[in-house]
Amino acid sequence: MLRDITIGQYYPADSIIHRLDPRVKLFFVFIYVLSLFMFGNLVSYCLATILLVVAIYYAKIPVKFLIRGFKPIFVLLIFTTFMKLFITDGTVWFKLWKFTITKEGVIDVIHILVRILYLIIASSLLTYTTTPTRLTDALEQVFKPLNKLKVPVHELTMMMSIALRFIPILVEETDKIMKAQSSRCMNFSSGNILKRIKNLVPILIPLFVAALRRADDLALAMESRCYQGGEGRTKMRILKYKRQDFFVYILLAIYFVFSLIIHLLL
Amino acid sequence: MSIILDKISCKYETDMINEHYALKCITAKIEDGEFIGVIGHTGSGKSTLMQILNGLVVPSGGSVYYNGEDIHEKNYNLYKLRSEVGMVFQYPEHQLFETTVFRDVCFGPKNLGWSKKEIELSAFEALFQMGIESELYYQSPFDLSGGQKRRVAIAGVLAMKPKVLILDEPAVGLDPMGKRNILDKIAEIKAERNCTVILVSHSMDDIADYVNRVWVLDDGKLIIDASVKEVFSHKRDLEEIGLAVPQITSIMHMLKDKGLVVNTNVTTIDEAKMEILRKLR
Numbered sequence: 001m002l003r004d005i006t007i008g009q010y011y012p013a014d015s016i017i018h019r020l021d022p023r024v025k026l027f028f029v030f031i032y033v034l035s036l037f038m039f040g041n042l043v044s045y046c047l048a049t050i051l052l053v054v055a056i057y058y059a060k061i062p063v064k065f066l067i068r069g070f071k072p073i074f075v076l077l078i079f080t081t082f083m084k085l086f087i088t089d090g091t092v093w094f095k096l097w098k099f100t101i102t103k104e105g106v107i108d109v110i111h112i113l114v115r116i117l118y119l120i121i122a123s124s125l126l127t128y129t130t131t132p133t134r135l136t137d138a139l140e141q142v143f144k145p146l147n148k149l150k151v152p153v154h155e156l157t158m159m160m161s162i163a164l165r166f167i168p169i170l171v172e173e174t175d176k177i178m179k180a181q182s183s184r185c186m187n188f189s190s191g192n193i194l195k196r197i198k199n200l201v202p203i204l205i206p207l208f209v210a211a212l213r214r215a216d217d218l219a220l221a222m223e224s225r226c227y228q229g230g231e232g233r234t235k236m237r238i239l240k241y242k243r244q245d246f247f248v249y250i251l252l253a254i255y256f257v258f259s260l261i262i263h264l265l266l
Numbered sequence: 267m268s269i270i271l272d273k274i275s276c277k278y279e280t281d282m283i284n285e286h287y288a289l290k291c292i293t294a295k296i297e298d299g300e301f302i303g304v305i306g307h308t309g310s311g312k313s314t315l316m317q318i319l320n321g322l323v324v325p326s327g328g329s330v331y332y333n334g335e336d337i338h339e340k341n342y343n344l345y346k347l348r349s350e351v352g353m354v355f356q357y358p359e360h361q362l363f364e365t366t367v368f369r370d371v372c373f374g375p376k377n378l379g380w381s382k383k384e385i386e387l388s389a390f391e392a393l394f395q396m397g398i399e400s401e402l403y404y405q406s407p408f409d410l411s412g413g414q415k416r417r418v419a420i421a422g423v424l425a426m427k428p429k430v431l432i433l434d435e436p437a438v439g440l441d442p443m444g445k446r447n448i449l450d451k452i453a454e455i456k457a458e459r460n461c462t463v464i465l466v467s468h469s470m471d472d473i474a475d476y477v478n479r480v481w482v483l484d485d486g487k488l489i490i491d492a493s494v495k496e497v498f499s500h501k502r503d504l505e506e507i508g509l510a511v512p513q514i515t516s517i518m519h520m521l522k523d524k525g526l527v528v529n530t531n532v533t534t535i536d537e538a539k540m541e542i543l544r545k546l547r
Contacts, residue, residue, distance in 0.1 A: 183322060183353040185378055
């Protein structure tokens with residue numbers, strides 16, 4: 001079950017999308033998500049779908065792998081859907097005992113589902129096709145101007161990349177600890193809620209201890225290699241736009257303007 | 267009373283898409299009271315095999331029979347299996363969580379629903395057998411040294427009075443003294459409790475002195491299943507897969523090559539001494 005968590009993971013492949021400049025991908029996802037929430041009409045959703053399908057196709061990410069990333073949030077999705085479906089007031093379509101389903105409710109649910117699903121697919125496409133290092137490089141580049149406002153951009157992006165890097169490590173650690181405790185006959189799934197929360201203690205404490213230990217080790221390793229933050233630090237890979245990057249920018253601009261026009265017309 | 271492994275194989279998904287077999291068709295039988303050593307280098311499937319014995323990993327093919335019952339049968343009680351087959355993981359000190367050493371050791375037996383008296387008695391016994399000084403019992407386990415933590419964690423499994431004890435690299439990462447100490451303790455416990463012990467290691471030297479049967483795993487296959495002496499006579503085979511025979515066996519082989527016709531079938535220093543003295547007399 002824990003191995004299903006694919007958030008923030010990188011999927012190694014050799015594709016056009018993988019080779020794109022990370023800044024392009026970052027902007028793309030940003031504008032894309034923005035467009036999802038700005039324009040809520042059928043035509044723009046269709047456009048967004050086409051764009052997403054094309055991106056998935058060119059990224060060479062297996063659909064099986066994409067779907068697997070949804071499993072952890074599936075319950076959340078179902079929950080929000082039902083809440084929205086039964087709570088929204090409006091023209092009644094359907095009545096079952098105390099629950100009423102309204103026209104507005106159904107429309108709202110469709111909006112929410114499309115937006116959340118596409119948001120997740122788009123952002124996971126970004127992390128699947130971009131290594132954490134490249135993503136951090138891009139973020140650092142993009143937010144560099146904030147340095148003038150005394151925002152520690154490098155430090156923040158470094159934190160982000162470490163956090164991303166640690167997701168799979170901590171997942172694995174949790175898996176190991178859970179196995180160790182269940183071999184001591186620990187029962188995870190019995191008793192009332194209070195008992196179940198208490199059951200988490202034998203897992204959470206070793207997990208925190210492990211996280212602290214790893215953080216300490218990493219800090220030492222970084223210091224012993226003379227890491228001292230962003231000041232005067234040079235880059236091994238310098239980000240440089242290529243032709244395909246401009247092409248994607250143009251595509252993005254066309255998509256956005258087109259959606260905007262349709263939105264204003266409708 | 268025995269454990270039977272029947273054509274166990276285990277599939278792993280490596281990078282989400284590619285499949286890889288961690289274990290390939292392993293068949294073996296473990297009798298009561300045996301002391302088995304499992305060797306193989308990193309990635310040979312040792313840990314996976316051990317977790318299968320404990321019911322933590324479900325094999326993709328084959329079955330495991332504990333005392334004649336298939337442990338993957340639908341209504342087989344895995345808790346009962348785990349209370350009888352104790353498993354000590356690699357770096358077991360990473361599983362400590364309680365406020366005191368004593369309470370941590372009590373965690374396992376508590377899960378078995380024993381009475382308070384039984385739990386405490388069994389915890390004391392386990393701590394005593396692992397050689398933990400009594401003034402440490404009520405300290406936080408996080409304040410102990412690495413070797414002490416390791417022994418406390420092993421005591422945590424011992425306190426459940428397992429009939430079969432599986433130890434996955436119990437001495438890894440310890441200094442030579444701590445290593446000896448832990449392995450000696452395990453041998454003592456084996457003698458005292460008369461339980462079955464399976465000891466996983468990647469070092470031949472560690473195992474040779476203690477166990478009486480050795481499994482050699484390579485790339486998911488059980489390639490040798492024999493007594494210690496027999497295994498180390500396969501010097502060539504072992505070196506081919508990157509495992510060395512104990513140093514002393516190596517020395518005997520060299521002596522033989524140099525012209526002193528000794529029996530190379532020794533695994534401990536004492537035996538080697540006797541053998542050389544016998545030859546020189």
